[in-house]
Each structure stands twice: as structure tokens, then as C-alpha cells.
Amino acid sequence: MENSSKLNVLILAAGLGTRLRPLTNDVPKPLVPVVDASILDLQARKARAIGNVRLHANAHYLAEQVVAAGETLGFEKVWVELPEILGTAGPLHRIYAAGYRGGLLIMNGDAYCDFDLKKFVESAVARASLENGPQVSLLAVDFPQVNTFRVGVDGRLAGIAGRFGATEGAPATFSGVSWYSDEALSRIREGEFDIREFWKQELAAGRAPFVDMTQLHATWIDMGSPEGLMAAVEARLKELGRDVNEAVVEPGAKIPAGVTLKHSVIYKGAEIQPGETIVNEIRGKGFKWNVPPTPVY
Structure with missing residues (x-):
């Protein structure tokens, strides 16, 4: 499967959607319609706008629906996680272990956003090519209700409030969008679950991820709650030039x-x-x- 000519994109779509039940009793959250399309569809469109990409998704809850949607949308593969969900680190290891190369962009299947993904990826690749350059880039937003990231003066992750690392530094919130080089992916161990533990290991080894803060005020909506879903609908209507x-x-x-x-x-x-x-x-x-x-x- 060695093929580095395309950027791999993984849209995380395995969540249980508990905050949107009973709406998600019969449909997984990434397939909930937002005006004219599902978030999975909208995220796939944004990923394809980068250029030469290979689309992946993971699936667990109502997985057969996500698999069917992936086939319709032209995904390379939907990676079903059964009987247990694999967190965020697990799917990354799985794709790398299967032989996919070319770097990996991660997106969330429950976030409505208008990030410039091409700019983010190009900047991440350029940084990674430098001597001792960061092999992981995390896209941040300014969301004061969360803002658990602590970012050092060098732009790298210094810690996460309440979890590890420095308590001082510029505050920011992880958007769920990230990029990993093949080198970084090779260090994610089989059985690793929480990606934040991997970041912690990278920081301890002197390889802290870079936190991209150039798009702090872009539209970013967690549509996992009724309020978030309504905000996503409003944003989509606005994007389509319709009355919110x-x-x-x-x-x-x-x-x-x-x-x-x-x-x-x-x-x-x-x-x-x-x-x-x-x-x-x-x-x-x-x-x-x-x-x-x-x-x-």
C-alpha cells in the first residue's frame, strides 16, 4: 500500500452521539442532515478542496450506515471498529500499519467549520521538513469555555490544563483538526487509545506538537448538542446565502x-x-x- 502521492484524510465518525439522542437513535451523528448534507459529506468536500487526497473514516455506532455513506461519497475505506471503539490514537495506528503513507490529516465528523485546510496542511508539511521540525501539527481555535491548551513561545504544545505539562502559556482550544507525518505515525503504538497520551510522550521526548494558531477565529461549531446542531444549521444556511x-x-x-x-x-x-x-x-x-x-x- 506504499503510496505517498496522496494525502490521507481520516474523518472521525465512530462516536455514539449520546447528546443528540433520540435523534441519533436511528442515524449516527456524522450522518445527521445539516440543511442539505450530512457533516460527513460536508467534511469530505472540504478535504477534497485540498487537492490530491485519499478519504478514510472510522465507524462504530451504526457502522453499517457510515460504511454505506462512505461508499456513496467515494471514500477509500471506512474502518469499522468492533466490538470496541479505538479512541483517536487507535485509528491512526491502524491506517499506518496497513501501509498507507503520505501523511495523515484528521478531521472530526461532528464539527462544522470553515478552516483553510490546504493552508494548514502546507504549513504543517513545511515545518516538518525543517531540521528537528515538528512532525505533528494541531489546529487551534479560541474557545474561552475550553481553552485547555497551553502553547509555548516556540509555538509548540507546552501542556494541557488538568492533564500534563506546563500550566503557563498562551491558551487555546484544539479544533479536532490535526496533521501527522509518517514519521510521527510510526511512533503510535498498537493498543494506544488516547491521542493526548501520545502528545504527552512526544513532548517528553522533545518532539512536542506544533499548535497552529493562525485560524483562531474561523467558524468552528461542535454540532454534538441540540444548540450546536442549530448553530451548524444557521452556519450552513448562511454559507448557502439563505436566511438563517x-x-x-x-x-x-x-x-x-x-x-x-x-x-x-x-x-x-x-x-x-x-x-x-x-x-x-x-x-x-x-x-x-x-x-x-x-x-x-
């Missing part, structure tokens, strides 16, 4: 006569009464969530 207060109705959802919809998302199976007014809601089979518009600061 528009109601979005999944194909197949039944809307009775006389219903008024505004700033709402209606999924298949939603129970709606004739003449009902629905505002600031996400509604589907067996649930309805009240979700106000995302605040604008």
Missing part, C-alpha cells in the same frame, strides 16, 4: 396544513398538529427541543 431564520424540513417529513415554521429544523417522524406554530425548535421522531437563535456578539 429559515425553517429547514428534512425530505420525507410531513407538514400538515396551516403550520407556521420559523427558525426550526424538522426531521422525519416529527409529530406536528395542523395549524401549529413552531418557532426556535428542532423536532423529530419522539422529541422536540427548544433552541433559540445563536447569540451574535
Whole structure:
């Protein structure tokens, strides 16, 4: 499988989606529709915009649906993780051990973002080519509610608050987007689960990952909660040039006569009464969530 002409891209899609249940009882979170496409689809489009890439995803919960979507979207492979999920480090080791080369870009299957991925990867590759250059790059955002990263004056990861390393340094939040050289991937051991433990090992060995802080204020939305899902819908509507207060109705959802919809998302199976007014809601089979518009600061 030795082939370094293409960048490998892994979209993490194995999560259980517990914060979005019961919406995710029947569909895995990466396949939840966000206006016109799933996050898996949207992330794949952003990855392909980099250029010459080979797409991968991992899958665990409702894995057969992710496998089918990967085939439809033209993925190289969907790596099913059964009976147990392998964390983040496990899938990275698995791809490298299978012989894939050319570096690996990691993306999350539950994040809506507008990062310049090509710029990120090109910068990461350039840094890695330098003498003693960092072989791992982590893309950061400014998210004050989290901001657990501590970044040293050299731009490298100095620690993670509450876990390891320095308590001082520039604060930032990991976006879930990262790049690993083949050299770095070769050091992830079989059975390793938590990627943060690998970062800790790299830091201790004098090979701390670089933290790219050039896109701190790009759009980055964790769509794993009802509020995040609504924010992702708003962002997608804006990206499509549509009104962010528009109601979005999944194909197949039944809307009775006389219903008024505004700033709402209606999924298949939603129970709606004739003449009902629905505002600031996400509604589907067996649930309805009240979700106000995302605040604008």
C-alpha cells in the first residue's frame, strides 16, 4: 500500500452521539442532515478542496450506515471498529500499519467549520521538513469555555490544563483538526487509545506538537448538542446565502396544513398538529427541543 502521492484524510465518525439522542437513535451523528448534507459529506468536500487526497473514516455506532455513506461519497475505506471503539490514537495506528503513507490529516465528523485546510496542511508539511521540525501539527481555535491548551513561545504544545505539562502559556482550544507525518505515525503504538497520551510522550521526548494558531477565529461549531446542531444549521444556511431564520424540513417529513415554521429544523417522524406554530425548535421522531437563535456578539 506504499503510496505517498496522496494525502490521507481520516474523518472521525465512530462516536455514539449520546447528546443528540433520540435523534441519533436511528442515524449516527456524522450522518445527521445539516440543511442539505450530512457533516460527513460536508467534511469530505472540504478535504477534497485540498487537492490530491485519499478519504478514510472510522465507524462504530451504526457502522453499517457510515460504511454505506462512505461508499456513496467515494471514500477509500471506512474502518469499522468492533466490538470496541479505538479512541483517536487507535485509528491512526491502524491506517499506518496497513501501509498507507503520505501523511495523515484528521478531521472530526461532528464539527462544522470553515478552516483553510490546504493552508494548514502546507504549513504543517513545511515545518516538518525543517531540521528537528515538528512532525505533528494541531489546529487551534479560541474557545474561552475550553481553552485547555497551553502553547509555548516556540509555538509548540507546552501542556494541557488538568492533564500534563506546563500550566503557563498562551491558551487555546484544539479544533479536532490535526496533521501527522509518517514519521510521527510510526511512533503510535498498537493498543494506544488516547491521542493526548501520545502528545504527552512526544513532548517528553522533545518532539512536542506544533499548535497552529493562525485560524483562531474561523467558524468552528461542535454540532454534538441540540444548540450546536442549530448553530451548524444557521452556519450552513448562511454559507448557502439563505436566511438563517429559515425553517429547514428534512425530505420525507410531513407538514400538515396551516403550520407556521420559523427558525426550526424538522426531521422525519416529527409529530406536528395542523395549524401549529413552531418557532426556535428542532423536532423529530419522539422529541422536540427548544433552541433559540445563536447569540451574535
